[in-house]
Amino acid sequence: MQKFSNSILSNLKNNGFVVLKADDIKFLNKVKKDYYRIARKNGFNGTLESISKISEKKLNQLHIDFNKNSLDSNFNLINSFVRSLKKILGKKIFIQRQPYLRAKKYNLSSTATIAHNDYDFGHSHRGFNLWVPLFDVKSNEGIYIYDLSTSKKIYSSFKFDCHLSDHIEKNKFDLKRNYINLKFGEGIFFSNLCIHGASVSKKKINRVSTNIHIQNFIEPINEKSSELFTIAKLKKNLFYKQVGI
Numbered sequence: 001m002q003k004f005s006n007s008i009l010s011n012l013k014n015n016g017f018v019v020l021k022a023d024d025i026k027f028l029n030k031v032k033k034d035y036y037r038i039a040r041k042n043g044f045n046g047t048l049e050s051i052s053k054i055s056e057k058k059l060n061q062l063h064i065d066f067n068k069n070s071l072d073s074n075f076n077l078i079n080s081f082v083r084s085l086k087k088i089l090g091k092k093i094f095i096q097r098q099p100y101l102r103a104k105k106y107n108l109s110s111t112a113t114i115a116h117n118d119y120d121f122g123h124s125h126r127g128f129n130l131w132v133p134l135f136d137v138k139s140n141e142g143i144y145i146y147d148l149s150t151s152k153k154i155y156s157s158f159k160f161d162c163h164l165s166d167h168i169e170k171n172k173f174d175l176k177r178n179y180i181n182l183k184f185g186e187g188i189f190f191s192n193l194c195i196h197g198a199s200v201s202k203k204k205i206n207r208v209s210t211n212i213h214i215q216n217f218i219e220p221i222n223e224k225s226s227e228l229f230t231i232a233k234l235k236k237n238l239f240y241k242q243v244g245i
């Protein structure tokens with residue numbers, strides 16, 4: 001266990017991201033169950049196949065409903081990975097009040113997420129994002145990420161005179177993309193400074209993932225506020241629980 005957690009910390013330090021395995025799948029199963037509940041309320045069963053048949057409007061409604069009404073999915077998500085997260089973040093943290101859901105339909109252009117880092121969206125340079133697929137991701141059809149040093153290199157030569165993704169392509173940084181094929185039960189935890197995105201599905205595969213921002217309590221939260229975050233503490237060294245309002 002000691003060796004395992006050391007490698008998590010060194011991978012995170014060296015790359016800016018690390019793949020985590022759930023310590024307890026029952027929490028992730030609760031998140032998935034809640035996703036299915038909200039999908040059924042929107043008139044479909046939530047399987048990857050069922051996403052092909054629903055309209056873009058319905059898909060947007062699903063996102064809104066999950067982001068507003070999921071039941072404890074924020075804590076279920078982070079407590080799935082609690083042994084790793086407590087080593088990385090410590091006992092007192094800021095945690096996003098509701099996680100984001102991303103249900104991606106392969107034939108919608110919004111399936112792609114253009115390259116960006118979360119710092120540019122007002123998140124702390126000392127904060128992290130935990131991205132967890134609700135179904136296995138295969139054949140490079142999920143998230144891609146650039147490690148921290150490549151992300152810094154990309155930005156150091158960026159003049160903000162074109163879109164970041166064009167700058168990446170022009171300078172052949174895209175060769176350094178890391179595609180992360182995660183199974184259900186795994187997640188990628190990455191720095192808000194790491195550039196990431198998601199390609200358009202070439203293999204007509206739909207995708208559902210959820211992600212949440214978390215960070216240590218003593219770190220600055222940048223432009224975000226208590227509207228986005230609440231405070232949590234590790235209770236009995238086992239699970240994070242909300243302590244803030």
Ligand SMILES: [Fe+2]
Pocket residue numbers: 116117118196
């Ligand atoms: Fe992002």
